[in-house]
Amino acid sequence: GESVGLHLPTLSVQEGDNSIINCAYSNSASDYFIWYKQESGKGPQFIIDIRSNMDKRQGQRVTVLLNKTVKHLSLQIAATQPGDSAVYFCAFKGSNYQLIWGAGTKLIIKP
Amino acid sequence: DGGITQSPKYLFRKEGQNVTLSCEQNLNHDAMYWYRQDPGQGLRLIYYSQIVNDFQKGDIAEGYSVSREKKESFPLTVTSAQKNPTAFYLCASSISRGSWETQYFGPGTWLLVL
Numbered sequence: 128g129e130s131v132g133l134h135l136p137t138l139s140v141q142e143g144d145n146s147i148i149n150c151a152y153s154n155s156a157s158d159y160f161i162w163y164k165q166e167s168g169k170g171p172q173f174i175i176d177i178r179s180n181m182d183k184r185q186g187q188r189v190t191v192l193l194n195k196t197v198k199h200l201s202l203q204i205a206a207t208q209p210g211d212s213a214v215y216f217c218a219f220k221g222s223n224y225q226l227i228w229g230a231g232t233k234l235i236i237k238p
Numbered sequence: 239d240g241g242i243t244q245s246p247k248y249l250f251r252k253e254g255q256n257v258t259l260s261c262e263q264n265l266n267h268d269a270m271y272w273y274r275q276d277p278g279q280g281l282r283l284i285y286y287s288q289i290v291n292d293f294q295k296g297d298i299a300e301g302y303s304v305s306r307e308k309k310e311s312f313p314l315t316v317t318s319a320q321k322n323p324t325a326f327y328l329c330a331s332s333i334s335r336g337s338w339e340t341q342y343f344g345p346g347t348w349l350l351v352l
Contacts (some may be wrong), residue, residue, distance in 0.1 A: 136278075161340070170242075170343030171281070172326050217282060225296065226341070228280035 129153050129221045131229030137236045146204040148232045150217035155198060159220040162191060162202045164213045165231070171216060174202070204234075212236050241265065242344035246330050249349050251316065251323060259314045259347045261329035270312035271330040271341060274298060281328065315351055316349060324351050 130153045138148045152160070158179040163171035177184045177191045177200075184191050190203040200217050214231040221227040242263045251257045263270065269288050273281040283296030287306040301320025306312055312331075316323045326348055328342040 131280075168346070170330075170346050172343070173340050176340065225283055225286070226281075228282075230278075230280045 130177045131217055131219065131227060135171045135232050136230070137235060139237055140207050142207060142209060143238050144207055146203045146234055148204075148215050148217075148234065150200045150229050152198050152200060152217075152219045152227070154219065154221060154227070155195070157219045157221065160191070160193060160200050161226070162189075163216045163218065165194070165216065166213045168170045174215075183223050205212075207234075207236055209236050209238075242329060244327075244344035244347050245346060247345070248351055249326060249347055251349060251351050253351065254318045256315055256317050257349065259327055259329075259349070260315070261312045261314065261344060263312075263329075263331045263342075263344075264310060264330055265333075265342065266309070267331035267342070268309070268334050269332045270306070272296075272302075272304065272312070272314045272334075273328040273330065275326040275328060275346075277326075284314065284327075300317055323349055325349060 132151050161176040162174040164174050165171040173191050175186045175191050177193050182193050188205045192201045214233045216227045218228045220225040239277045245260045272284040273288040275281050282298050284302050285293055285296055285304040289292040290306055292307050293304050293306050303315045326346050328346045332341045
């Protein structure tokens, strides 16, 4: 079945440094990818998305990179702040038009 | 304020009991979804509805049921057939039936079995 892998359960980053969170996806035909942020006990919040006709997209302090050759997706957070502490999920549009979710990476900010 | 509300925040179920989780949205979105999240895990799709009076099973629909009588509401019933219902349940919506992108999530409901 379709899946998301290649994730680290936890990532610790020094405050002020850049964070990079990675995902690998299984469906080479997928044309849509998305990142969500989930704070403890809350619902996920949309961060940024990207379509397959792009390889990079930037938002406010965040950048998503898509490498379709190796089916790899990454989220870069610039100048990580304490408020960035959360679990980050990547997801892609599967063959049945549903979102396929990864297991998430918990980002821990060290002071 | 526009958004998605879920109630209650915490719900307790006794063995053999059916419980219903509420989800309401005032975003005028056509599509709504229910996900289950187990601790430390990603989201798994239970049911989704692209339009009123229509819904489809997701990956883990067994032991759950839904209805979509109004555009704003998509309640989820956890039946006694669901043997391991303890989890965090998330409701989401998206703007149109073909728009799987950018799902907006509610705050979630914790379901605990006594």
